[in-house]
Every structure is written in C-alpha cells, then in structure tokens.
Amino acid sequence: MFNGKIPSVIAIDGPAASGKTTIGKLLADRLGYLLLDTGIMYRAATLAVLEAGIDPENEVMVMAVAESAEIEIQPATQDDGRQYTVLLDGKDVTWELRSERVDQNVSLVAAYPAVRAEMVRRQREIGDKGCVVMVGRDIGTVVLPDAPLKLYVTASAEERARRRVADKEEQGIDLALEDVLADIRSRDKQDSEREHSPLMAADDAVQIDTTRHDPDEVVSHILTLPI
Ligand code: DC
Numbered sequence: 128m129f130n131g132k133i134p135s136v137i138a139i140d141g142p143a144a145s146g147k148t149t150i151g152k153l154l155a156d157r158l159g160y161l162l163l164d165t166g167i168m169y170r171a172a173t174l175a176v177l178e179a180g181i182d183p184e185n186e187v188m189v190m191a192v193a194e195s196a197e198i199e200i201q202p203a204t205q206d207d208g209r210q211y212t213v214l215l216d217g218k219d220v221t222w223e224l225r226s227e228r229v230d231q232n233v234s235l236v237a238a239y240p241a242v243r244a245e246m247v248r249r250q251r252e253i254g255d256k257g258c259v260v261m262v263g264r265d266i267g268t269v270v271l272p273d274a275p276l277k278l279y280v281t282a283s284a285e286e287r288a289r290r291r292v293a294d295k296e297e298q299g300i301d302l303a304l305e306d307v308l309a310d311i312r313s314r315d316k317q318d319s320e321r322e323h324s325p326l327m328a329a330d331d332a333v334q335i336d337t338t339r340h341d342p343d344e345v346v347s348h349i350l351t352l353p354i
Pocket of ligand 1 (some may be wrong): 143166167177233237262264266314318
C-alpha cells in the first residue's frame with residue numbers, strides 16, 4: 128500500500144457528485160481513519176442560517192450564525208441509510224442537510240470569507256490530529272496544503288448528474304436528469320468562479336477521473352500511488 132508509507136492525512140477535492148465522498152469513505156475504512164466530509168459543515172451552517180430566518184444574502188448576519196453554530200458529526204446513530212449523524216446545536220439534522228432549500232443556498236453561504244475562515248479553522252483542528260481523510264473543495268489548496276497525499280476527483284457532468292438521480296431514487300425521490308444536470312453545472316460554476324478558495328486542484332494533487340470506473344477500482348488504484 129502506498130509504497131509502504133501511509134499518509135497521516137489524505138486531502139480529497141472535486142466537484143459535486145464526482146464520487147469523492149464515496150472514495151474517501153472507502154479509503155478511510157481501509158486505513159481505519161476518520162472521514163470528514165467538509166461539505167456537511169457548510170450545509171449545516173446554511174441550515175442554521177435558514178432556521179434562524181436570516182436572509183442568506185445578509186453576509187454579516189450569516190457570519191454571526193455560522194460562527195456560533197455548533198456542528199457535531201458522529202457515527203450513524205440510526206440505521207436509515209445514513210453514513211453519519213450530524214447534530215446542529217444538538218438537533219439531528221442529518222437528512223435536512225440534503226434538502227432542496229439547503230442545496231439552493233449553500234454555495235452562497237460557502238462563498239463568504241468569514242464563514243470559510245471559521246470552517247477552515249475547525250477543519251484544521253481535526254486535521255492536526257491525523258488519521259483523517261478530509262473531503263471538500265479546498266482541502267489540498269487551503270485547509271491542509273501540507274497533506275502528504277492530495278487527490279482531485281472528477282467525472283463528467285453528465286455522469287455526475289446520472290449518479291445524483293440514482294442516489295435520490297434510492298431515497299424515494301424522483302428527479303429529472305436535465306434539472307439535475309443544470310443544477311450541477313450551475314454549482315460547478317459558482318464553486319469554481321467564487322473569489323475566495325475556489326474549487327481547483329492543488330498543483331501537487333493526483334487527478335482521478337471516475338467517469339468510467341467504479342469506486343473499488345478507483346480505490347485500488349489510489350492505494351498503489353507512491354507517497
Ligand atoms: O460537497 P457538498 O455538495 O456537500 O458541498 C456543499 C457546498 O459546500 C458546495 O456548494 C461547495 C461547498 N464546499 C466548499 O465550498 N468547501 C468545502 N471544503 C466543501 C464544500
């Protein structure tokens with residue numbers, strides 16, 4: 128594995144539905160590491176803003192709510208298809224984080240520099256402890272620039288849309304492929320063109336295209352990478 132040297136942290140970045148979290152989870156399980164999906168933190172901050180009845184356009188108020196939101200990620204506490212349980216100020220919000228209203232506002236909230244600074248601070252605290260696979264958009268570039276292994280996971284927009292539709296179908300939600308594709312393209316644009324910490328591969332990241340490969344194949348390949 129990894130030429131005999133095990134990386135203490137692995138940074139994984141990539142666009143929505145690229146397969147990065149699935150791959151991160153498989154890698155974390157294989158190594159006995161913690162998986163931190165940082166998108167959850169931005170989603171939880173967004174939900175906190177919406178629950179507080181604050182306009183997501185109001186940067187100052189959003190910042191205050193995000194800074195005080197208590198976000199706790201625990202191993203799954205229920206057997207309902209979840210991979211983990213997320214508590215926001217003590218309340219289980221695991222499924223609500225995937226709701227339409229969060230989907231529609233999260234890119235805006237995640238673009239505010241003060242929100243990012245707070246989330247990055249929290250993420251580094253976890254990264255400093257080691258034995259973690261951290262997944263997001265700016266992990267290799269900003270959060271953990273010294274990570275010994277950085278991966279940039281991509282797949283075509285069409286394939287990502289198809290995967291998202293299949294995931295939702297499993298949860299009993301029917302979505303039209305064209306709508307999901309349009310949403311993915313718009314989120315890609317927002318995430319990669321934002322001013323602060325845009326989505327991009329670190330110079331030293333290994334690029335992994337998952338369009339034509341299943342997650343197990345991808346993970347087997349990653350485990351052969353030299354560190
Ligand atoms: O991976 P996801 O779809 O759950 O991410 C939700 C949003 O959070 C998405 O708009 C990108 C943003 N995000 C970010 O800006 N930086 C991260 N490290 C993780 C997610």
